[in-house]
Amino acid sequence: MEIVAQGPVEQSANGEPGGVFTPKQNALCLIAAFTARGDVPTLEQALNRGFDAGLTVNEAREAIVQLYAYCGFPRCLNSLAAVGRVLDERGKQGKTTAPGQDNTPIPDGRTSYDIGAENQRTLFKFPQGNEIPLTRNAPGDQIINYYLRAHLFGDIFARDILDWPTRELVTISALSAMTGVEGQLRAHQAGGLSAGLTQKQVNAIGTVVQKTLSTGNDQRVIRRSDMAARPGGNENFTGDVAVRFIYMPDSESNVSAAYVTFEPGARTNWHIHERGQRMVITEGVCWTQSEGGQRITANAGDVVICPAGVKHWHGASPDSRMTHLVLTGGSVQWLEKVSDEQYNGN
Numbered sequence: 001m002e003i004v005a006q007g008p009v010e011q012s013a014n015g016e017p018g019g020v021f022t023p024k025q026n027a028l029c030l031i032a033a034f035t036a037r038g039d040v041p042t043l044e045q046a047l048n049r050g051f052d053a054g055l056t057v058n059e060a061r062e063a064i065v066q067l068y069a070y071c072g073f074p075r076c077l078n079s080l081a082a083v084g085r086v087l088d089e090r091g092k093q094g095k096t097t098a099p100g101q102d103n104t105p106i107p108d109g110r111t112s113y114d115i116g117a118e119n120q121r122t123l124f125k126f127p128q129g130n131e132i133p134l135t136r137n138a139p140g141d142q143i144i145n146y147y148l149r150a151h152l153f154g155d156i157f158a159r160d161i162l163d164w165p166t167r168e169l170v171t172i173s174a175l176s177a178m179t180g181v182e183g184q185l186r187a188h189q190a191g192g193l194s195a196g197l198t199q200k201q202v203n204a205i206g207t208v209v210q211k212t213l214s215t216g217n218d219q220r221v222i223r224r225s226d227m228a229a230r231p232g233g234n235e236n237f238t239g240d241v242a243v244r245f246i247y248m249p250d251s252e253s254n255v256s257a258a259y260v261t262f263e264p265g266a267r268t269n270w271h272i273h274e275r276g277q278r279m280v281i282t283e284g285v286c287w288t289q290s291e292g293g294q295r296i297t298a299n300a301g302d303v304v305i306c307p308a309g310v311k312h313w314h315g316a317s318p319d320s321r322m323t324h325l326v327l328t329g330g331s332v333q334w335l336e337k338v339s340d341e342q343y344n345g346n
Contacts, residue, residue, distance in 0.1 A: 020200060020201055020204045021201065021204065021208070022053070023049075023053035023054075024050060024053040024054050024055050025166075025169060026053075026208060027046055027047075027049045027050030027053050027055055028050060028055065028059075028063055028166065028169060028170055028173070029169065029170075029173040029205055029208045029209055030046035030049070030050075030173075030208070030209075030212060031043060031046045031047060031050060031060065031063060031064070031079075031170075032063060032067060032169075032170040032171070032173035032174040032177070033173050033174060033176065033177035033209045033212065033213060034046055034079075034177075035063075035064055035067050035071065035075055035076060035079040035174065036067065036070065036071040036075070036173075036174035036175070036177040036178050037177050037178075037213070038071075038075045038078065039247075040078055040079065040082050040245070041245050041246070041247060043079055043082050044082050044085065044086050047060060047082065047083060047086045048086055048090070051086070051090065051095070051097045052095075054098075056097075056098045056099060056100025056101075057083070057087065057097055057098070057099045057100055058099060058100035058101060058102065058161050059100050059161060059162060059166075060083055061080060061083055062159065062161040062162050063162060063166075063167075063170045064076050064079045064080055064083070065080070065156070066152075066156055066162070066167060066170060066171070067079075067170065067171075067174050069148075069151075069152045069156070070171060070174050070175065070178075070184075071174055071178065085230060100161070101161060102161070103159045103160060103161050104160050106158055111150070111154075112149075112150045112151065112154030112155045112158075113146065113149050113150040113154055114154075115153075115154040115158050116148070116149035116150050116151070116152070116153035116154030116155075116157070116158075117149050117153075117154075119153040119154070119157045119158070120148075120149060120153050122194065123153075123164070123168075123191040123194050123195060124187060124190065124191050124194070125190075125194065163196075164195035164196065165192070165195045165196040165197050167195070168188060168191055168192035168195045168197060169192065169197060169201070169205065171188045171191075171192075172185065172188050172189055172192055172202065172205045172206075173205050173208070173209050175188060176205055176206045176209040176210065177209050177213060189202050192205075229242045229243065229244040229261075230242070230243055230244075231243075232260070235334070236268065236269050236271070236334045237266065237267070237268055237269065238266060238267055238268075238269070238315075238337055238338060238343075239262065239263055239265050239266025239267065239315070239316075240262075240263040240266050241260065241261065241262050241263070241266050241268075242260070242261045243258055243259075243260050244258060244259040244260070244261075245257075245258045246258055246259065254275070254329055254330065255327055255328065255329050256327075256328050256329075257325065257326065257327050257328075258325075258326055258328075259282070259323060259324075259325055259326075260323065260324055260326055261283075261321065261322070261323040262284075262315045262316035262321070262322045262323075263316065263321055264316050264317065264318055264319055264320055264321055265315075265316060265317075265318050265343075266315050266316050267287070267313055267314065267315025267316070267338050267343060268313050268314055268315055268338070269313065269334050269335055269336060269337050269338060270291070270311055270312070270313050270335040270336055270337075270338060271311070271312070271313070271332055271333060271334045271335055272309060272310065272311050272312075272332070272333040272335070273306060273308060273309075273310075273328055273329070273330065273331075273332050273333075274308060274309070274329065274330030274331045274332070274333075275308050275328075275329030275330035276305070276306055276307050276308040276309075276310075276328075276329060277305075277306045277326055277327065277328045277329070278303060278304070278305055278306075278326070278327040278328075279298075279303065279304040279305075279306070279314065279324045279325070279326050279327075280302075280303050280324060280325040280326075280327075281298050281299060281300050281301065281302045281303070281304070281322065281323075281324045282300060282323045282324060282325055283300055283321065283322060283323040284300065284316060284317070284320040284321050284322030284323060285297060285298070285299055285316065285317040285320040285322055286298040286299070286302075286304065286314060286315070286316065286317070286322050286324060287314065287315055287316070287317050287343075288304055288306075288312060288313065288314035288315075289312060289313055289314075289342075290306075290310050290311065290312045291310075291311040291312065295345050297317070304324075308329075308330075311335065313338045313342075315338075315343070
């Protein structure tokens with residue numbers, strides 16, 4: 001997906017949000033939305049846009065770390081890894097990315113819970129001593145309220161790498177990209193106003209996010225320049241392999257796509273695809289084999305169809321560099337390495 005600037009991003013001559021958002025704020029909206037959606041390739045584009053607009057490394061990481069409380073550790077860990085890849089690529093291109101300030105230690109001796117309780121009351125206008133208005137005063141409600149106060153609104157919201165308006169902009173953007181969280185979204189829209197966002201900004205966040213994520217009747221172009229190649233790694237491959245992700249599963253499709261290039265003799269481990277895989281050979285000679293079956297040779301222009309649940313491997317022949325476009329459904333279960341004897345058909 002190619003990011004196209006969506007929604008109002010007006011600003012005054014000095015860069016302040018005289019209209020709605022600065023380019024840096026607009027990029028943060030998109031970073032939060034793509035983190036929440038788990039769309040890592042498009043997130044990398046948004047990170048590049050943000051860094052070009054003056055977003056610092058620590059600000060980007062802080063925004064993603066905060067979102068673990070809203071969209072979970074797995075997506076945030078993947079997003080933090082994306083930050084590292086983007087920075088590596090920018091370094092190769094000679095681009096400078098400012099690291100930004102570190103967090104200022106909290107000077108007083110209050111507990112994280114006390115700080116979080118005060119921050120909650122300020123943001124959401126809770127009366128002194130009131131708990132989060134959950135459905136009933138059950139033990140589980142009390143436990144989640146403790147962690148919300150002590151960790152999210154205490155440990156994290158007390159950090160000053162991002163100010164409160166920015167934290168609420170990030171949170172509202174993430175929630176706007178998710179489904180089934182309308183109550184939390186409304187609460188944070190109110191919290192954003194308490195934190196210092198204007199009503200116009202709060203209203204515009206949803207416009208920026210939804211217009212960017214929405215397909216409507218418009219076609220989208222994923223530019224090759226946005227498909228950053230990364231090493232396959234030794235854990236799941238033997239030999240030199242480069243993976244260039246095109247797109248990941250989203251609300252429209254449960255299929256991911258990637259170009260994978262194998263140097264001569266390189267191959268995958270044995271593995272199983274939950275919903276099968278299609279491999280379009282675009283370059284070179286592909287060797288592939290299902291467990292208990294004969295090794296198959298496929299050439300450029302051929303398509304290999306691997307059924308769901310079948311243990312198999314694939315890679316390049318010994319004397320040919322091979323690239324294939326893989327379309328994969330569901331999860332993959334990685335297994336043991338393919339030995340030289342297995343690879344050579346012995």
